[in-house]
Amino acid sequence: MSEQDTEEHDHGDCQDAVSRLYEYLAGELDEVSMTKVTAHLQACSPCLEAFDFHAELKKVVAHKCSEQMPAELRSELLAMLDGEAGPTDTAGM
Amino acid sequence: MADQATFTEQVEPFMDALYGAAMRMTRNPADAEDLLQETFLRAYRGFPNFTEGTNLRAWLYRILTNTYINTYRAKQRRPEQSDLEEVEDLYLYRRLGGLEAASLGRSAEDELMDLFTEGEVKEAIDSLPDNFRVPVLLADVEGFAYKEIAEMLDIPMGTVMSRLHRGRKALQKSLHSFAASRGLASEDPEVVDR
Numbered sequence: 001m002s003e004q005d006t007e008e009h010d011h012g013d014c015q016d017a018v019s020r021l022y023e024y025l026a027g028e029l030d031e032v033s034m035t036k037v038t039a040h041l042q043a044c045s046p047c048l049e050a051f052d053f054h055a056e057l058k059k060v061v062a063h064k065c066s067e068q069m070p071a072e073l074r075s076e077l078l079a080m081l082d083g084e085a086g087p088t089d090t091a092g093m
Numbered sequence: 094m095a096d097q098a099t100f101t102e103q104v105e106p107f108m109d110a111l112y113g114a115a116m117r118m119t120r121n122p123a124d125a126e127d128l129l130q131e132t133f134l135r136a137y138r139g140f141p142n143f144t145e146g147t148n149l150r151a152w153l154y155r156i157l158t159n160t161y162i163n164t165y166r167a168k169q170r171r172p173e174q175s176d177l178e179e180v181e182d183l184y185l186y187r188r189l190g191g192l193e194a195a196s197l198g199r200s201a202e203d204e205l206m207d208l209f210t211e212g213e214v215k216e217a218i219d220s221l222p223d224n225f226r227v228p229v230l231l232a233d234v235e236g237f238a239y240k241e242i243a244e245m246l247d248i249p250m251g252t253v254m255s256r257l258h259r260g261r262k263a264l265q266k267s268l269h270s271f272a273a274s275r276g277l278a279s280e281d282p283e284v285v286d287r
Binding site for chain 2: 070084
């Protein structure tokens, strides 16, 4: 029963952990805060589920935003760069 | 001092990702193409100043972002969302009932992958105003560190964090609308027996 672990810890910590969710997932928390949040997640399965959800959501959003450069554009860009490079042989005297 | 002769070879692996970022920044293919042309031109010309062995990806994105801001951002004026106050933490999570991944034997990721279409996610990102969309893109889609983003955008870390905070709320709100319109999310937080 999930009620068990919610009764055993301080719900004030949930608020604290959740407020730092994104920074935690992005690895932006300092070590002390990181340890604190990790400890809370180990003790609180509802928060752990919420964190897992957001970790997955982030992956899904990144995945769905990924694109492949159209072949035509790629050719255009490569041609442009080729043009910038100019002739590579030492021409004329 | 990086060798221009190796430029194409070194940047080619980043082309798809840069295209994706350009599309989300400019929100239309024609502008994205122009942005990329200019970005690659600047990058090529500036390559002798790039220190080999340092973070090429960050360097390229910095040029892309700067070029976007200087060229396009001035032209776009969208009203900033002011109704984000009621978007609490876990806004979307609390309204997605029926995510019984465990009982269905599917991973949470599969569930979420199916919940939103590519078009919806892109539209949700695109609907963010510039000063939210660019940081959210750089942090949550492209995975840059907050410090790097602050440098790229030439704004303080605190500003990055506050724009990310609000941008993510706005994003959750948009994603929620898509899910709700298909009957997959409720309007109010689910009363979950926890």
